[in-house]
Amino acid sequence: MNWKNKPVPILIGLLLIHVIAHIDRHMLSGFAPQITADLALNNKQFGFLTGAVWVLSFGFMAIFMGSLADRFSRTRVMAFGVLVWSLCTAASGHAQSFEQMVLARFFVATGEAALVPAAVSLLAEVFSPQRRSTAVGVFFIGIPLGIGLAFVIAGTLGVQYGWRGTFNILGLAGAAFTVPLLLLRDERHGGDSHERGAPFRQQVRSVFTAVHGSAPLRQTMAGFVLIHFAFASLAFVQLWLVRERGLDGGTIAKQMGVLQILFGTLGAVLGGVASDRFARHFKGGHASVLALMVLVMAPLMLAYRFAPAGSALFYIGMCAGFVLPLATYGPANALIQALTPAHMRSTVTGATMMLINVFAVAIGNLAVGAVSDRLTASGSAVGLTVALVATDVLVAGSLWFFWRASRSGDAHLADAVDKNAVPVH
Secondary structure, X not given: OOHHHOHHHHHXXXXXXXXXXXXXXXXXXXXXXXXXXXXXXOHHHHHHHHHHHHHHHHHHHHHHHHHHHHHOOHHHHHHHHHXXXXXXXXXXXXXXXXXXHHHHHHHHHHHHOXXXXXXXXXXXXXXXXXXXXXXXXXXXXXXXXXXXXXXXXXXXXXXXXXXXXXXXXXXXXXXXXXXXXXXXXXXXXXHOHHHOOOOHHHHHHHHXXXXXXXXXXXXXXXXXXXXXXXXXXXXXXXXXXXXXXXXXHHHHHHHHHHXXXXXXXXXXXXXXXHHHHHHHHOOOOHHHHHHHHHHHHHHHHHHHOOOOOOOHXXXXXXXXXXXXXXXXXXXXXXXXXXXXXXXXXXXXXXXXXXXXXXXXXXXXXXXXXXXXXXXXXXXXXXXXXXXHHHHHHHHHHHHHHHHHHHXXXXXXXXXXXXXXXXXXX
């Protein structure tokens, strides 16, 4: 029996692995007060760990792993990644210094770089264009579930085992997921060799040409990168709420975890479903839906920074920040996949992840840490607030790019709904 004829089980399995990936990735943020105290880290060093060190590996390995997934077995590429990041998550629990933690997190990122490019390409193959945004949106539920569970685990399991013991447990648990991936043989649709990607350098050149030649693709990618400055701020939100808003760290960690799970999941599902349903009614298709999402949610995110802690506006704005980034994953990735030739979909996804990690995660996290440290050193009591407001403004700036994508080449965007379709389901 061809396992690719079972799209829903494939989606559920990939979602579960994605959840594990984001739990492992965001445990640093979940244990931010404990880890920064234990390893004597300042904000800039913590920003480096959650940002720059990640992009040095994940950002640049994503495009390489994507090219491997386009050329070879996507399931085996993912299995390799799961094993590497799981073992290095366990190793993170043994770090005794900033330098040792940098090394461990570098290889966690290397492993995780293999997952998204291969998984999104696989989902684009087994789901029809009319269901693709929904499927991708469900896959990216792994982000809010993983982030939320990271905070919940930090606030519960971490109490019993500490941050070091928790890292060890998670690493060993994740390694078990390599077995089912190795048992699945990945063959391209139809088995034609021309559907496989080219060697790395040639593949990268082809991707550059494809992106350069499509204004809607460039604009969608640019807007998607800006949306991810919401995650640059997320790494510092707990520190901000404790240090500048006076909230209890343990209590807010649990609240953020639960709200991230609920509203991040809601955003991922509704964003994908709504875009599949309503894109056909807008001249700009998925791009118009993306622009509308930002127009509604971004002002609430900005208001949250200034609302009284515990007020209705405070929680509405916080939840909007959980909803918006995840709501864009289904339509943005579906549109990027539709505008990309089938033999380079994993590589283009990897390139998008690289840009996200270079600009939003690495530069974003490092800038938030550095700016807040400088402002605090100069006597400001709201250094983190200023830095986080700046990230919200950049998120709002994605509106311009999505709007331009919706206006540039309406016929091209309409045709993209069926471009490169593989009639599996």
